[in-house]
Amino acid sequence: MDADLWGLIALGLYALVAGAIVFIQPARCPEGWAIWWLYVVHRLYVPNVFHWRANGRCPFPPEGPAIIIANHRSPVDPLMIWMNHHLTPRGKGPIRVIGFVMAREYYEQPGVIGWICRAMQSIPIERDGKDVQGTRQALKRLKEGKLLGIFPEGGINTGPGLREADVGVAWLALTSRAPVYPVFLHGTPQRTSMTAPFYTFSRVRVSYGEPVDLSAYYGRRKNHELLREVTDLLMQRLAETGGLRSPRGDTS
Numbered sequence: 001m002d003a004d005l006w007g008l009i010a011l012g013l014y015a016l017v018a019g020a021i022v023f024i025q026p027a028r029c030p031e032g033w034a035i036w037w038l039y040v041v042h043r044l045y046v047p048n049v050f051h052w053r054a055n056g057r058c059p060f061p062p063e064g065p066a067i068i069i070a071n072h073r074s075p076v077d078p079l080m081i082w083m084n085h086h087l088t089p090r091g092k093g094p095i096r097v098i099g100f101v102m103a104r105e106y107y108e109q110p111g112v113i114g115w116i117c118r119a120m121q122s123i124p125i126e127r128d129g130k131d132v133q134g135t136r137q138a139l140k141r142l143k144e145g146k147l148l149g150i151f152p153e154g155g156i157n158t159g160p161g162l163r164e165a166d167v168g169v170a171w172l173a174l175t176s177r178a179p180v181y182p183v184f185l186h187g188t189p190q191r192t193s194m195t196a197p198f199y200t201f202s203r204v205r206v207s208y209g210e211p212v213d214l215s216a217y218y219g220r221r222k223n224h225e226l227l228r229e230v231t232d233l234l235m236q237r238l239a240e241t242g243g244l245r246s247p248r249g250d251t252s
Contacts, residue, residue, distance in 0.1 A: 029095035034119045039095050046083050049199070050076070050188075054206040058085050062093030065142040065178040066211075069169060069238055071162055072151035074188035074197045078120075080204050081149060081183055097121050099141050100149035101134065121146075135168060142176035152235060158190060161249025162235055170230035173214055174222055180234060182209035184242030209241030 029036040046052050060066055070081055078100045086093045099121040107117045107124035117124075123141070125134035141148050150172075152165030173180050184207040189200035217230055235247045 031095070031097050031121075035095065035097055038116065038119060042079065042082060046079055050080065050202050050204040052080065052083050052204050052206070054084060054208065056208060057087055057089045059089065059181060059208050059211065060085050060096075060147065061179070062086075062088055062090075062096075063145065065145050065176060066147050067142070067169070067173055067176070067178050067180045068098060068147060068149045068183055069152050069180060069234060070149070070183040071185055071238065071242065072153050072156050073158070073185060074156065074190055075194050076188055076197050077151065077185055078149060080185050080188060080206055083206070085147075096147055098147045098149040099123055099138075101125055101138055101151070103155075123148075135172070138172055139176060142172065142178045148172070148178070152231070152238075156190075161244065162239055162247035164247075165231050165235050167224065167227035167231045169234060170227040171222060173234070174217055174227075174230060177214075177218060179211040180214065181211050182234070182238040182241040183207070184209070184238060186242070207241050207243070209237060212237050 029039065060068065068081060070077060078098070082098055085098065086095050097120055101123045102117065102125070104124035104126055106113065107122055108114060109117075121141075123134055123137050138148055138150075150169050152169045153163040154166060157163050172178075186205040186207065187203050189197040189202045191197050191200060212234055214230060214233075217226065220226055232247075239245070239247045239249075
């Protein structure tokens with residue numbers, strides 16, 4: 001068999017492998033082709049620009065609802081949380097969308113940014129925190145068995161520690177009874193521009209926490225005092241995940 005024939009056979013095998021990747025891999029992504037291509041770009045972009053590392057396998061469930069809470073230091077934070085979300089302790093899981101609650105002005109931006117926000121099923125809310133429609137949409141997402149991402153601090157926090165969180169996160173957790181997973185982000189880039197962090201080379205470290213057990217609060221009347229207690233508990237667990245003794249940022 002001559003070299004040309006061997007070359008054709010090799011090219012044919014490469015084509016078969018490429019075809020298998022194109023047509024079989026998206027089967028792991030029930031959300032469609034747009035999410036699959038965003039996932040591919042994401043997997044190439046994040047490790048090279050942000051040198052992403054984590055303290056272990058991602059604990060997010062491969063199916064069913066869950067609330068993911070995280071500190072908010074940079075516009076790139078959602079990308080850091082979505083990275084390796086499919087690599088569970090039990091192996092590879094499906095490619096799932098994490099629908100992040102976000103400010104409406106970013107969601108409604110024209111062009112690529114707005115398209116990505118909508119493709120990733122983000123939930124737009126008003127900054128004043130009094131967006132009933134957004135809260136209902138978030139709850140509906142959880143009842144449909146999907147993942148919801150929340151930055152309880154609200155906007156980006158450039159100061160030390162964690163800011164006080166709105167009690168809406170506790171209301172969603174208690175009403176949906178979905179497990180809550182704390183994720184602490186270290187080293188995400190901060191710049192004066194909202195776009196500069198996306199091309200700022202950094203070393204990002206992600207700490208995953210165990211899901212917070214809120215079953216002791218289920219069935220109780222959801223008044224403001226209860227919601228504040230649960231919110232403070234969630235923020236304390238988030239702080240501990242990041243190596244802080246308290247949400248204020250104490251380390252000793």
